Amino acid sequence: YREIVVKGKRCTSKAKLHGKTVIVTGSNTGIGKTTALDLAKRGARVILACRSKQRGEAALEEIKRDSGNNQVVFMQLDLGSLKSVRSFAENFLKSEPRLDILINNAGVQMQGRTADGLGLMFGVNHIGHFLLTNLLLEQLKACGPSRVVNVSSMAHYFGKIDFDCLNTYKALGLGTSFMEVLQYYSDSKLCNYLFTHELAKRLKGTNVTCYSLHPGAINSELARNINSTLQLFLKPLTAYFFKNTEQGCQTTLHCALQEGIEPFSGRFFSNCTVKEVSDKAKDDAASKKLWELSERLCGLA
Numbered sequence: 313y314r315e316i317v318v319k320g321k322r323c324t325s326k327a328k329l330h331g332k333t334v335i336v337t338g339s340n341t342g343i344g345k346t347t348a349l350d351l352a353k354r355g356a357r358v359i360l361a362c363r364s365k366q367r368g369e370a371a372l373e374e375i376k377r378d379s380g381n382n383q384v385v386f387m388q389l390d391l392g393s394l395k396s397v398r399s400f401a402e403n404f405l406k407s408e409p410r411l412d413i414l415i416n417n418a419g420v421q422m423q424g425r426t427a428d429g430l431g432l433m434f435g436v437n438h439i440g441h442f443l444l445t446n447l448l449l450e451q452l453k454a455c456g457p458s459r460v461v462n463v464s465s466m467a468h469y470f471g472k473i474d475f476d477c478l479n480t481y482k483a484l485g486l487g488t489s490f491m492e493v494l495q496y497y498s499d500s501k502l503c504n505y506l507f508t509h510e511l512a513k514r515l516k517g518t519n520v521t522c523y524s525l526h527p528g529a530i531n532s533e534l535a536r537n538i539n540s541t542l543q544l545f546l547k548p549l550t551a552y553f554f555k556n557t558e559q560g561c562q563t564t565l566h567c568a569l570q571e572g573i574e575p576f577s578g579r580f581f582s583n584c585t586v587k588e589v590s591d592k593a594k595d596d597a598a599s600k601k602l603w604e605l606s607e608r609l610c611g612l613a
């Protein structure tokens with residue numbers, strides 16, 4: 313089990329990234345941090361787009377030290393605030409001349425609301441990344457061939473999109489029970505897939521490609537909000553049966569770097585391999601509708 317599932321396949325690309333710029337959201341911890349470290353070791357200029365200044369700057373020092381690369385920069389980004397996403401994009405475009413790879417990695421699995429009144433998981437996991445990507449798309453096109461990588465999850469299989477609920481701004485993500493939190497998390501991860509699917513269609517004919525992925529079950533901080541007694545019981549199990557964050561970033565790296573996967577733009581990857589998605593996810597009408605709704609929620613329409 314550990315050999316096949318925990319270790320899994322590794323990204324085999326030997327790509328070097330000197331002169332290239334990459335953004336990784338949520339890179340102060342978890343697989344975002346190990347992704348950023350790997351890209352820094354390859355010579356990229358890596359922008360750590362993180363919510364917490366303190367934790368982001370601590371990760372910055374660690375990544376600079378461990379990669380020997382000084383081209384690592386912290387830029388504050390709270391995906392739960394449309395204002396923050398806009399100001400991040402503005403600062404980035406003002407100060408950085410290029411963007412080659414955008415990795416939408418950050419994610420939450422907890423109830424709450426964003427600054428704009430959306431359900432926290434829908435708002436951070438989907439809407440924040442939707443707006444960020446759209447604001448940076450022209451830069452990606454100008455620097456092509458370039459890529460957008462959306463970290464989704466196998467949990468999207470259990471997701472459903474309730475458009476009525478979204479339309480009335482009711483809080484997709486305001487779960488009260490553990491099971492509701494899991495449901496809304498899965499819904500937001502289905503949004504990640506549908507967004508990628510629609511984005512690939514809209515990017516046809518450009519030199520930007522996009523991918524979504526399941527990183528595996530990872531021993532990270534994602535479930536930090538589960539009650540502490542359950543945590544005590546779960547920690548030893550996840551430490552043994554789940555991937556560590558270095559193993560967990562391999563599919564993200566594969567989607568960001570692997571040569572020759574461009575014909576699979578819009579597709580879903582797991583274990584560094586293209587995978588079929590659920591029938592629900594193969595819904596062209598739903599991905600178009602979600603795109604249009606997301607544009608309205610972000611004020612892009």
Ligand SMILES: NC(=O)c1ccc[n+]([C@@H]2O[C@H](COP(=O)([O-])OP(=O)(O)OC[C@H]3O[C@@H](n4cnc5c(N)ncnc54)[C@H](O)[C@@H]3O)[C@@H](O)[C@H]2O)c1
Nearest residue numbers: 338342343363390391392417418419465529530532533534
């Ligand atoms: N851990 C798993 O088993 C697992 C499985 C499938 C998918 N994923 C996905 O992988 C991605 C990374 O998760 P992880 O396991 O490394 O968890 P993690 O909690 O260690 O990392 C998540 C990162 O997102 C950041 N973040 C949260 N809210 C933010 C906000 N409002 N603005 C900016 N950044 C914010 C956090 O600060 C953190 O850096 C997530 O999208 C998650 O849904 C994880």
